Amino acid sequence: MSSEQTGIRPPRVPLYNDPRVRSVIYQLALAAIIVFLVYGATTNAIDHLQRAHIASGFGFWNETAGFNISQSLIPFSSTISTYGTAFWVGLLNTLLVAALGIVLATILGFIVGISRLSKNWLVSRVASGYVETIRNIPLLLQLLFWYNGVLKALPELRNSYSIADAIYLNNRGFYVPEPIARPGFGWVELVFVVGIVASVAFYFWARRRQMQTGQRAPVLWVTLGLVIALPFIVLLLAGVPIHFESPQAGRFNISGGIEVVPEFAALLFGLSIYTAAFIAEVVRAGIMAVSQGQAEAAYSLGIKPGPTLRLIVVPQAMRVIIPPLSSQYLNLIKNSSLAVAIGYPDLVQIFTGTVLNQTGQAVEVVAITMAVYLTISLVTSGLMNLYNQRMALVER
Amino acid sequence: MKKLAALFAFALLLAAQGASAQTLKAVKDRGMLNCGSNGTLAGFGLPDAQGNWTGLDVDFCRAVAAAVLGDAKKVKFAPLTAKDRFTALQSGEVDVLARNTTWTSSRDTTLGLNFTGVDYYDGQGFMVRKALKVNSALELNGASVCVQQGTTTELNLADYFRSHNMQLKTVTFATANEAVKAYDAGRCDSYTTDASGLYAERLRLGNPADHIILPEIISKEPLGPAVRHGDDQWFDVVKWVLFAMMDGEELDLTQKNIDQQMSSTNPKIKRFVGTEGNYGEQLGLPKDWAVQIIKQVGNYGEVFERNVGQGSPLKIDRGLNRLWTKGGIQYAPPIR
Numbered sequence: 152m153s154s155e156q157t158g159i160r161p162p163r164v165p166l167y168n169d170p171r172v173r174s175v176i177y178q179l180a181l182a183a184i185i186v187f188l189v190y191g192a193t194t195n196a197i198d199h200l201q202r203a204h205i206a207s208g209f210g211f212w213n214e215t216a217g218f219n220i221s222q223s224l225i226p227f228s229s230t231i232s233t234y235g236t237a238f239w240v241g242l243l244n245t246l247l248v249a250a251l252g253i254v255l256a257t258i259l260g261f262i263v264g265i266s267r268l269s270k271n272w273l274v275s276r277v278a279s280g281y282v283e284t285i286r287n288i289p290l291l292l293q294l295l296f297w298y299n300g301v302l303k304a305l306p307e308l309r310n311s312y313s314i315a316d317a318i319y320l321n322n323r324g325f326y327v328p329e330p331i332a333r334p335g336f337g338w339v340e341l342v343f344v345v346g347i348v349a350s351v352a353f354y355f356w357a358r359r360r361q362m363q364t365g366q367r368a369p370v371l372w373v374t375l376g377l378v379i380a381l382p383f384i385v386l387l388l389a390g391v392p393i394h395f396e397s398p399q400a401g402r403f404n405i406s407g408g409i410e411v412v413p414e415f416a417a418l419l420f421g422l423s424i425y426t427a428a429f430i431a432e433v434v435r436a437g438i439m440a441v442s443q444g445q446a447e448a449a450y451s452l453g454i455k456p457g458p459t460l461r462l463i464v465v466p467q468a469m470r471v472i473i474p475p476l477s478s479q480y481l482n483l484i485k486n487s488s489l490a491v492a493i494g495y496p497d498l499v500q501i502f503t504g505t506v507l508n509q510t511g512q513a514v515e516v517v518a519i520t521m522a523v524y525l526t527i528s529l530v531t532s533g534l535m536n537l538y539n540q541r542m543a544l545v546e547r
Numbered sequence: 548m549k550k551l552a553a554l555f556a557f558a559l560l561l562a563a564q565g566a567s568a569q570t571l572k573a574v575k576d577r578g579m580l581n582c583g584s585n586g587t588l589a590g591f592g593l594p595d596a597q598g599n600w601t602g603l604d605v606d607f608c609r610a611v612a613a614a615v616l617g618d619a620k621k622v623k624f625a626p627l628t629a630k631d632r633f634t635a636l637q638s639g640e641v642d643v644l645a646r647n648t649t650w651t652s653s654r655d656t657t658l659g660l661n662f663t664g665v666d667y668y669d670g671q672g673f674m675v676r677k678a679l680k681v682n683s684a685l686e687l688n689g690a691s692v693c694v695q696q697g698t699t700t701e702l703n704l705a706d707y708f709r710s711h712n713m714q715l716k717t718v719t720f721a722t723a724n725e726a727v728k729a730y731d732a733g734r735c736d737s738y739t740t741d742a743s744g745l746y747a748e749r750l751r752l753g754n755p756a757d758h759i760i761l762p763e764i765i766s767k768e769p770l771g772p773a774v775r776h777g778d779d780q781w782f783d784v785v786k787w788v789l790f791a792m793m794d795g796e797e798l799d800l801t802q803k804n805i806d807q808q809m810s811s812t813n814p815k816i817k818r819f820v821g822t823e824g825n826y827g828e829q830l831g832l833p834k835d836w837a838v839q840i841i842k843q844v845g846n847y848g849e850v851f852e853r854n855v856g857q858g859s860p861l862k863i864d865r866g867l868n869r870l871w872t873k874g875g876i877q878y879a880p881p882i883r
Binding site: 200202203204205206217218219220221229230299302303307322323401402403404406412413414491492493494496500504505507508509510511513 | 629630633634637653654656657658659679687688689690691696697698701702704705706709714715716717718719720721725726728729732733734736775776777
């Protein structure tokens with residue numbers, strides 16, 4: 152390796168003194184030791200598990216689970232679903248809360264971060280108060296606050312807040328009617344897809360025109376019109392082919408409709424609000440890293456504060472923002488495992504909780520869970536690195 | 548992080564310890580018994596305001612210490628959650644697991660542990676608010692039920708509702724504390740666990756009188772201590788400590804009268820107190836092992852009444868847990 156840097160062929164030396172050969176040998180030796188240690192630890196563990204009559208292996212994956220899960224994105228029944236299905240239910244619940252949490256935290260974080268730099272005294276004080284309060288209180292306590300505090304404040308089932316007997320809010324959750332498509336809804340979907348394609352095309356056309364002529368097109372309004380307004384008009388023309396299944400209040404619970412359980416809401420709020428405080432600081436740092444002269448130059452060219460921020464400052468700030476932003480995303484994903492404390496059925500709660508205990512196979516279950524978190528985190532950080540490469544300063 | 552550390556320690560211990568651990572010798576050398584207990588369940592395992600552990604399971608561990616070490620105080624209690632308890636026993640962190648644990652076939656065979664007996668015959672029940680006007684578990688169709696994770700309770704609950712074609716919404720929590728708190732906050736219509744646990748938890752609710760325990764008992768929950776698989780000597784010791792507590796009650800040996808009974812001429816009592824035969828030695832214990840149990844901890848009946856029975860706030864009827872001579876099913880093999 153060092154010889155590559157120098158670019159000069161080293162003088163003839165005996166093979167065992169050749170730094171390249173040596174480094175290969177050392178690396179091979181190290182690799183062999185690591186492989187041996189891993190192999191030894193694994194066989195030793197398997198051997199002892201067998202001698203202690205503790206079940207091992209992955210046979211449990213296809214056994215019937217026999218327990219219930221409060222929130223599931225895929226069909227799950229205690230009668231027929233397996234531990235494997237329970238794993239997927241947990242994984243999807245983790246991904247759901249992580250993905251929504253990242254979106255919410257990013258939006259809130261950018262708003263707060265930019266507000267903190269506002270010239271408006273009140274806005275910047277409120278933003279800094281938010282950041283300093285939220286990021287200095289442990290996340291676990293915040294989750295417990297959202298779950299227990301908010302749960303206690305909401306009314307019981309019988310005194311639910313309800314709007315038109317269709318939307319309910321009580322300490323069991325939040326219920327809204329579930330839209331169910333009727334024949335004819337396909338047209339709306341078709342127009343929606345066409346609208347997306349058309350607006351993407353319009354975006355590229357507008358960008359090219361701006362590059363060539365400097366004229367700007369109202370991309371935002373055209374996109375909103377194509378993606379939202381047009382399908383809505385078609386929806387009305389087709390005679391609203393949607394049927395809403397309203398939640399029905401039963402003796403104990405509200406059934407039907409879309410249900411948001413309080414555990415999910417508390418976890419989502421807690422994670423988003425906590426991570427947003429960190430993202431706000433990342434955003435503030437990024438914006439402050441952009442030289443003041445950039446904004447002043449824009450103002451002197453007559454560009455308004457809004458477009459200055461959007462077109463000049465933030466794109467440059469993004470280069471500073473993205474790497475620490477990725478870390479915050481990874482933190483949010485990993486922090487979602489605190490779901491355990493408030494009973495949200497995420498991967499850790501279901502898999503290293505109930506499944507581990509019912510099967511007793513701690514080694515396998517914890518290993519799988521760690522591998523899953525590693526994979527999710529590596530994929531996220533890979534995607535963020537790709538984005539970072541695209542946004543990085545291209546030196547010519 | 549804690550879990551990772553636990554796993555790491557678990558792997559290390561597995562590697563270090565081997566299967567045929569000499570637990571009895573280890574406990575004697577250490578001079579201290581490590582007992583895995585419930586830290587939050589009144590009547591079974593709970594530290595009081597002064598930090599003294601109390602409860603039926605706790606007293607069982609004290610009895611083991613009295614028999615093995617001659618001093619019931621030489622116990623270190625490790626409070627365990629339902630889902631961590633088996634790992635703690637498997638890894639050697641505790642010598643005995645006495646934590647209101649249900650004896651089932653899969654636990655006995657696949658978890659690398661052995662149950663040594665039944666110190667409490669229990670069954671799963673439901674607690675609901677009186678205001679719901681529910682009189683039977685069969686009326687709970689569509690209800691939300693709070694339950695603790697990693698328990699047989701969690702599985703029985705799904706079974707029961709399924710077999711009666713009832714809808715169920717389960718909300719699962721890692722600890723009993725969290726589950727009860729959520730029930731109290733109105734998150735669930737019902738809280739379910741072993742009936743003994745329901746009586747204990749009800750006392751801790753804001754207003755115990757507002758809650759009732761439904762009459763249905765939906766499962767068999769024989770609760771008992773467990774030890775690691777593969778150490779037969781220790782298995783025997785722990786098993787016979789429980790038998791001695793029951794035999795003591797059957798022979799009317801109590802904390803008060805055990806000193807006078809030392810000179811008894813009744814052959815059964817002579818064998819029990821060690822004035823005849825060498826039954827302690829056969830177990831690898833001192834001659835007066837059973838005497839120490841009764842003197843320092845009490846017989847099974849005394850321990851029961853003190854912790855969960857009429858001498859306790861729980862006031863649970865002894866029911867099935869009466870001795871076989873008094874209409875119950877607690878029956879211990881004889882010491883001879």
